[in-house]
Every structure is written in structure tokens, then in C-alpha cells.
Amino acid sequence: MTADLGHGVPEPATTAATGGRPEGHLGAAGPAPQVVLNLARPWGEADPLDLAGAALGAGLDGVTLADSPRLFPDCLLETGRILANTGARLAGPCVLSLGLRHPATVAGALGTLAAHHPGRLLAVVGRGESSVRNEGLAVPSLRTHRESLDRLRELLDDRAPELRLLGAASGPRTIRATAARLGGVLVDVGADPAVLGKAVRLVRAERPEAEIWVFLRAVLTRTAAEADAAGRPVLGSCASRLVRAPDWYDLPAELLPRVEAVAAAHDYRRHGTPAARGGAGRSPETERLVRDRFLLTGDERRIAGQLAAVRGLGVDGVVLAGALTGVVERLNKLATAVRAGLAIDPAVRTGPAADPAAGPAVRHRPDRRGRNLSAESEE
Template sequence: MANPDTGAVDPTRVIESARRAEETGYDGVYVGDHLLHPHSMLESVVTLAAVAASTRRVSLGPCVLLFALRHPLVLAKQLGTLAAFAPGRLRVGVGVGGEYPAEFDAAGVPLAHRGRRMESVLREVRSLLGGGPELADVAIEPKAPDVSFLLAGWKEASLRRAATYGDGWIGYLLAPESFARRRAFLLQCRAELGRADEGFGTGMLLPVHVHRQGHGQVSAAAAWARLTGSTGGFPDRLFVTGDPDDVVGRLRRYWEAGCSEFILAPADQGRGYLEQVDILAREVLPRLREFPVAS
């Protein structure tokens, strides 16, 4: 998270935001991950270590970590250590990436091979953390067999990968109808794998902006484009915006489509970020908790 005045990375704002989220009733806090990005970013695993030391209750994790850019042994050691400092709290979002080819070039990973590379690293990391067949007869400590891995991606190959290797799936920039179609495909894949009876959550990472009383609407799509460095443009319909009633209503559409977890990412990550955290906690989260629990 950057300082709104200078644009430089500001670690104190990250810690302040995590503490504020815990104090105001959020269930978890998550950070993005890139090695190279148009804007300054902190390394995600190291950042999460600081977050773990500054909080006590919330779950935490990357959403999502680009496994293809990491060495499996080093990553398993990092995640096992992080889980030891935050017992029962680590949840790892896993993604393929590719929107910034320069970071793959710099890491020596061919962009076209990133999916297969991600699968390979994920299998090895899970094995090392879980005590299964070890990578090249190597064993690491501490292990972390209870860490959940939530895979991202919306194309068919990514969905099949999520059904095969994931404990759950996190969608991104999908309308409720698109989310529902992909969720149905995931559950079909799980059934084909003989795993229909195993728990498998389906959630959404949703950029959100609550309009303050008496203020005009803000384009969350434009704010998100600035944040991500995207030039492709995002349709406003993929963002959860409006007054608190509007936001709750739009989130309910995802819940009715089978979304079991909301990862809410304020589109305003500048001066208004903490205000958005507070508004969501005060005027949106209590109403989300009233949604019936899926049977």
C-alpha cells in the first residue's frame, strides 16, 4: 500500500490496515503478489509475516501468490514458517498470473509454461508441507498440513486445475451469472474426480467502493485500473459499488449464485482506504453475516 502523498510503499499503512480490519470484525486480511509491477509493491510472504506479528485473530494470506515465479523448496519453507507464527490462520491463494510478462522474463520462467510450472510448484509445496512423498527425498520443518490452498482463474484449464489441486476456488472480475456457470463447472469436475462430498468453497475477490452520503459516485473501475496498472479497461458492472444498500444487494446476488466467501478489496487504496474499511465494517459486514448459511 502506497503513501497517498508520495506514492512510495508505506509499510506502516499495511500494518495499520490489518489491525483496523481485525478490530472492526473482518474475518481475514489478504495481500496481492507480484515480483515486478507498474507500481511499488512489498513482497507478499515477508509482508504477511509482519501482518501475522501485528494481529491475533484474523486469517491471512496472499490473494493470489504467483507460484510459477517461486522455487518450491524455498516457498514451502517460507509458508511453513509463516504458518508456525500464525497457527491455523494461513490460507494461500494461488494464481497463474501473466498480465505482467516482464516479471516472468526476469524470473526465467517462459510465459507460455506458467500454468504447468504453477501446477508443479503447487504439488511439491503441498507435499513438503503435508508430509507426503518428499521432493527429491528432502523433508522440511516446520510442516503445515492444515494450510488451505485456494486456486484462482476462470478459464477451463484453470478451473480444472482448481478442482484437481485446490481446497477451494476464488473468482475475480466475474458477474454473478458468470460466477455461477464456473462454479457449476467446478462442482462437475469435483464429481468426476470422485470428490463431490469433500468440502470445496467457491468465493470471489471483489473490488468494492461504498459511496459516502452526499457524495457523487466514484468509478471503481477507473480506480482499479490505476491501481493495477491496467490499460485494458474494466466494465463497471464487475465492481460492487453504490450506497450500503446497493453494495449488500449486489453481494447477495453472488451469495445466491453460490459464493461462500467475499474478499472485499477497496478500489480506493489511497487516502480513502481506511475510511472504506470502516464503512464496510459498520454498514455492510453485519448485514452479510445475516445471510443464511448454505446447507
């Protein structure tokens, strides 16, 4: 792949008024959310620097990099390489696995990158479920994960208090715990507008000033066969989210066994590749149900229209999944469609409880040292 890598491009201007964010990209306080592409291409398939150049050439604000040592190049090393060799406004790991990495080593790496590239590091941490399963390990319990978040926040408050740190979360307990501890959440709940709205309101109820990003799986498709192929790398992992919290996702009880079968067929050793979808006991109808809840598909106009729900949530940013078949190949058109869908009137915002009568929400940059730990829920 060839791309304009932007070598030697000056770093974007930032101001104190933007909380360290690039001018003209103020998330919920300005014209539109920032958009980055999450790179998740297996070892040897593509150079992350080339992919970053393609994302920047398509008009995106930067890239994030998946963390799964068995499948992908090291996300921390590649982050440093991209920040040093491109003009990306933002780059960083997503999702950096606290199930594989100790909080002390994570804090050391992120603090170092933040010092070398001030204002440009966007770091997303999480349990790292797919990367943990790749290694045959148990996914950390919520209790263990909360302890890791506490330790990481404590270490980074000392080393890099202005670092833009988000925690990935897909269920209500994890969303609450992450918002309380980190002050920033990457909501990964699919594309259903009702569930997206619930998740954003939950973050704001826990911490009204939190920075909120949304992880979206979107790909341009022309046929049902292309939509089916696009979802293969991640379909089982999406199904597992429905299985773990069916009430949260409003999944009817009679559909649960069928969705469980889709989740069980996923091969995490090949997560993020078309080979991840198992063939045994496949139900195209159930796979389509899962795909429709988690993937935005169709032409440019349809993708832009489907983003109307996100446009009204007042979120700070969007991370586009890069593992889907066809995303990189049609990135310029996809980026244009996403930007069009997220073009919003900054005066139109939803309040903390999504109550139109409450008026526009007044939101501030998080106090990284202030934590609200009062609304804990037990496992």
C-alpha cells in the same frame, strides 16, 4: 493512518469441529462467509500493519497481501509481522506468484508461517500474472502452472497438511485444474452473477468438497466520476480476463476489439495504482462496460443488494480488493455493507449443480491428500 492494531489480543479459539476455523465463522457450514481485505498499497504509501488494524477495526476477519515485489512490500514477511502483532483470525499472501517463486521456496515459507501461527494462515497461490508482467516475463502456461500446483501440494502435504491453501483462478480450465489439485479455489471472475454461478458450479463439479472463496472488487461511490476513479488501478487487468476467455464471460464478439484496447492500455508496471490506466485510445463507454462486470459500486444499500448473488452461492469466504480508490478511506462503511449483504440463512444453500430440487448441499472439509485428476482438459 492511525488504527487500533490489536497488539496482544489472544488468538481466536478454534475447534476440531470447525476444521481449524475460528468458532462462529464456518463459511458454507455456518452463518456467513468470512471476509478479509486484500492489501495492495505501493511501497511507502501505508504500513501494512496499520492497514491490517483498520481492517480488524472495521470488523473483518483479517487481511491478505498482494505479491508484486516491484510494487508492494514482501507479502510473506508482512504476513508474519501481522500474525505476530495483531489478533487477525486470518492473514496470508494473495496471490502468491508461482510465476516468480519456485514451489519449493513457497512451500518452505508457507510451512514455516503455518507452524508459527497454526490455524491462522490463509494462503492463495496463482500464476501471478500482473507480478510476472511487471518484470517483463512471460506468464506461465497452464501446463506449467499445473505442474507447479502438483509440486506445491506434494510438499505441503508433508509439511503443513492442514494449511488453508487456495489457488486463484479466473477461467474454466484453471478453475478445474486448481480445484482438482489444491482442494480450494479463490474464484476471480468479477461480479456478474451468472459468471459467478458458473464458476462455483464448476469447482463443485470437479471437487464437491472444495473450499471456495470469491474475490470481489467493491467500493462505495456517490457519483459516476468516483466509480470511474475507483476502477483505474485494475480496469485493464479485468479487461484482459474478458479477452482471454470471451465465451466464458459471455462477451459478444463485436465488443471484443474494444475490450482488447482497454486491456492493452494497462500499464502493469503501475498495476494497483491509478496511473495503471493508459490514456491512449480510451473509450469511456467500454471502460464502463468492463467496470460494471467486475466492480460493485454505489452506496451501502446498493452494495449490500448486489451481494445477494454471492449470498446464495454458499461460498466459504470473500476477499475484498484493497487496491481500489476509496476502499481503505471508507472501509468501515464498506465492511458494514458487505457484512449486511452476506448475512444469510444457513439453511438456504445451492447444491452442486445449483438445482433447487436437489436440496441443501452436504459439504465436507477437503481431504488435502485426496485428489481427483480425472477431468483434465488440455491446453
